[in-house]
Amino acid sequence: MNWSLNLDKRIPTPLRILLRGAGQVVFCNNAVTGLIVLAAFYAGGTITGLAATVGLISSTVTAHACRFCKADIEAGLYGFNGVLSGACLSIFLEHTPQLWLYIVLASMLSSLMWTVLTRMLQLFNMPAATSPFVLVSWVFLVTIYAFDSYALGPALPAASMQSAVMDIGTLPLETWFTALARGIGQIIFTDNTLAGGMLLTGIAIASLRGALMVIGGAFIGVVVPAILGVHASAIEAGLYGFNPVLVMIAIGWVFLEPSAKSALLAILAGILAVLCQAVLSSQMTPMGLPVLASPFILTLWVVLFIASKSRYWFSPAMS
Structure with a gap:
């Protein structure tokens, strides 16, 4: 909508880029939507919201430091995988001080992986989408589970198949x-x-x-x-x-x-x-x-x- 796009343009550039990164979680290059998305993370839980925010900042800063495509950075395309990686680890890992290190590292890696996968998939005219977040999260979960049996967190229940019980x-x-x-x-x-x-x-x-x-x-x-x-x-x-x-x-x-x-x-x-x-x-x-x-x-x-x-x-x- 025009009013949200006008408001998007008035937000200071650094904050606009971060909020657009949150908005890209739902494919929206819009800082207003991004603000609502980020607030939704906090509505789901304060720790999850903080983890998403740390992931967002870490992945975006990494893209800046590596001098990746400026247009992609400004569109928030280096933010959403970091947001999701941070939130994911906060859900599936125990809430210890090490968790925040894992979140920062995973989010940084998601930006690097997004660049690599985007270039590879361009050959097939396919988007990388959230594949960096999924791959990075799996790598971290498998690695941490293997070396620390006490790192399991309050994970979501398994989406299991059972006999039909819902009419x-x-x-x-x-x-x-x-x-x-x-x-x-x-x-x-x-x-x-x-x-x-x-x-x-x-x-x-x-x-x-x-x-x-x-x-x-x-x-x-x-x-x-x-x-x-x-x-x-x-x-x-x-x-x-x-x-x-x-x-x-x-x-x-x-x-x-x-x-x-x-x-x-x-x-x-x-x-x-x-x-x-x-x-x-x-x-x-x-x-x-x-x-x-x-x-x-x-x-x-x-x-x-x-x-x-x-x-x-x-x-x-x-x-």
Whole structure:
């Protein structure tokens, strides 16, 4: 929206870059949205909010120090992986003084990895998206778990597959609202409904179409896993909502030209993201690793690759 973009331009440059980095968590190059996203992290927990902030600063400063592309830095593209890396480690690791060192190092590494992966994936016209955050987080979790058995933190419950126990036809309206809001909130590792509502608001400020994609993805994150037989607790916690939300935003608003065709493709991609998460969860949960946003990334790459090979689907909005 024009007013938010005008306000974005009036914010001092260093702060604007940082806030845009937070906004890029939900694909928004907008400092106003970024402020709301960062506030949502704090709504989910003070430690998580602080970890996200430290990660944001660390990854952005690293990009400046390494003299990476100025335009990318100003667009916040070196901030969002740091934000997510910091928040992730604060969720899955014990809250000790060493945690903050891990967060700084992981966030710095995410900026370096974003540059490398972006250049590699440009050959296939694919975005790096949040793949640096996922890879860096896995490396740190595996390494720390291996050397410190007491480093486990209050991790999110596993998004496990069990017998069908949720009848979506009889769900009360309040449960629907809670599950949808939590599915959005899990983008930033929280089942806090307020945080989910804040994220939706932040995206709606930038784009109403983006907000519709969010709602559609959250809806898919409830209905499809219920049909698959996922346990009600995982669905109600929103653990199957955030990946279809992210992939629907990416396909239906960001990386393909907004149209009815891309909206339909986004819906199909959202369903595929849930199926992908179900498979990955069954493989990774026994190893003690969270799937994080890997279903979103894999689905995004597959769908964009297929779309790029089809004259019917392909009409890129962004490189």
